[in-house]
Amino acid sequence: MKSVVAGLLLAGLIVAAPARAEVVQADERGFVVSGSATVRGVSAQEAWAQLVEPANWWSSDHSWSGEAQNMWLVGAVDGCFCEALPGLESAEENGSAEHMRVIQALPGRLLRMRGSLGPLQSEALTGVLTIELAATADKESALVISWTYVVGGYARFSLEEIAPAVDGVIDEQMQRFTAHLLHRLEE
16 A cells, blocks of 8 residues: 555555645734645545544643653644643652634634733733635646634733744644655655
């Protein structure tokens, strides 16, 4: 099977268009970052099944514990995108962190979560991250993965200045997710 998928990859039948991400808007009140990527050979249902498994594709560099394997996501309303924070001495010292909370889930189509990622969490900010999975109408059966993260509130730093960094982190995660989907095809 691996050789068949490798041959298809080489032939260009299963490809991913590079992720495009950008800061759409930014000022002292908040910012909007968004992007998209196109993947061929992956169904929306397959992508959803992997989307709700962030331990498989999220970067450990952008986790509180330093290990993405400690992250989980329950893909239903009020589900937690959370992370276990193992204690150094005993199970009683274990902690946890909520990155976001699911506010809308349409399996195979849309995941919407509310929360503040990374350094935004310690400020009076909230954000809404929407990830959409949409099959293209053409005969190539590609899947478009798009995301938008809207953040607003009060922070002790410039929201306009931090927007590009947040965009970079979200874009990195979506690129890792896309690469993970393609890697799953190879298995």
